[in-house]
Amino acid sequence: MAENIKVAIAGARGKMGSEAVNMVLNTPHFKLVASIDHKYGGMTLAEIDGQPDVGVPIYEDIDTCFLETKPDVLIDLTAPAFGRKHMEAAFNHGVRPVVGTTGFTDDDIIALRTRAEQTGLGAIIAPNFAVGAILMMKFAQMAAKYLPDVEIIEKHHDNKLDAPSGTAIKTAQLIQEVRLSKSQGHPEEKEELQGARGATLDGMHIHSLRLPGLVAHQEVIFGGVGQTLTIKHDSLHRSSFMPGIQLAVETVMTIDTLVYGLENIIE
Numbered sequence: 001m002a003e004n005i006k007v008a009i010a011g012a013r014g015k016m017g018s019e020a021v022n023m024v025l026n027t028p029h030f031k032l033v034a035s036i037d038h039k040y041g042g043m044t045l046a047e048i049d050g051q052p053d054v055g056v057p058i059y060e061d062i063d064t065c066f067l068e069t070k071p072d073v074l075i076d077l078t079a080p081a082f083g084r085k086h087m088e089a090a091f092n093h094g095v096r097p098v099v100g101t102t103g104f105t106d107d108d109i110i111a112l113r114t115r116a117e118q119t120g121l122g123a124i125i126a127p128n129f130a131v132g133a134i135l136m137m138k139f140a141q142m143a144a145k146y147l148p149d150v151e152i153i154e155k156h157h158d159n160k161l162d163a164p165s166g167t168a169i170k171t172a173q174l175i176q177e178v179r180l181s182k183s184q185g186h187p188e189e190k191e192e193l194q195g196a197r198g199a200t201l202d203g204m205h206i207h208s209l210r211l212p213g214l215v216a217h218q219e220v221i222f223g224g225v226g227q228t229l230t231i232k233h234d235s236l237h238r239s240s241f242m243p244g245i246q247l248a249v250e251t252v253m254t255i256d257t258l259v260y261g262l263e264n265i266i267e
């Protein structure tokens with residue numbers, strides 16, 4: 001295992017970022033060297049309400065941050081537009097990105113993988129760092145071989161920017177790999193209200209709920225003759241994502257390409 005990995009966090013004040021700050025501070029072989037924020041540049045985390053009492057510097061300019069603090073790894077937990085820019089900056093400075101920010105497109109992933117391979121730097125993007133969610137996706141893929149009619153309901157807190165969730169899209173893509181393409185529901189069904197049947201990916205309907213009080217939840221519901229099967233995962237607290245992020249920080253030091261999805265590093 002790599003020793004003393006120097007970590008910078010973008011989005012450290014956020015709901016996920018503050019959990020990641022605690023995880024890094026409590027992991028003996030990690031060292032938190034910087035916070036990248038769009039506010040509070042020049043201050044330290046200790047000077048910000050609700051942040052831990054540590055003298056970790058905050059930077060608004062990511063290039064200056066990387067030049068001055070020389071992190072090994074960037075953890076990004078911000079928003080897609082910033083996540084992409086932060087990854088580019090990381091590749092330019094020899095920093096390995098671990099990205100939990102969701103909302104990347106397939107084209108983004110292709111371009112970022114090319115960049116990782118050009119620079120020889122490892123990078124990990126995972127739309128869901130909870131191990132239970134990875135198992136839910138794998139079990140759903142197994143079930144779809146036998147029960148190909150499936151709909152997905154994902155539920156998140158109402159501050160989430162992207163819909164459907166990266167996890168729901170990934171689940172549908174995994175199912176798409178094992179079942180024949182099909183359109184579901186009655187061939188003549190008609191939406192009385194636009195969007196009533198949700199989004200579709202290869203005929204699978206995906207429904208997104210956004211409510212206060214929720215964290216991250218998903219049900220994958222299969223229907224067969226005289227039976228249904230529901231595979232359900234709930235992240236009840238954002239701490240559920242931290243063992244996966246810790247593993248990704250350790251793993252990204254040992255790879256030289258971009259890996260998309262936690263499932264590709266836990267096997």
Ligand code: NAP
Pocket residue numbers: 010011012013014015016017036037038039077078079080082099100101102103126127128129130159160161216241
């Ligand atoms: P959040 O609470 O809104 O946190 C985002 C943080 O990023 C905020 O502190 C925000 O500051 C900050 N920020 C915005 N622009 C920035 C910039 N240019 N540079 C640096 N920091 C910036 O959101 P969250 O719930 O923590 O989620 C963050 C991301 O993680 C989202 O994309 C979410 O979908 C994703 N997520 C991933 C997983 C996973 O397992 N992969 C799990 C949960 C969530 P302001 O508040 O001042 O704007």
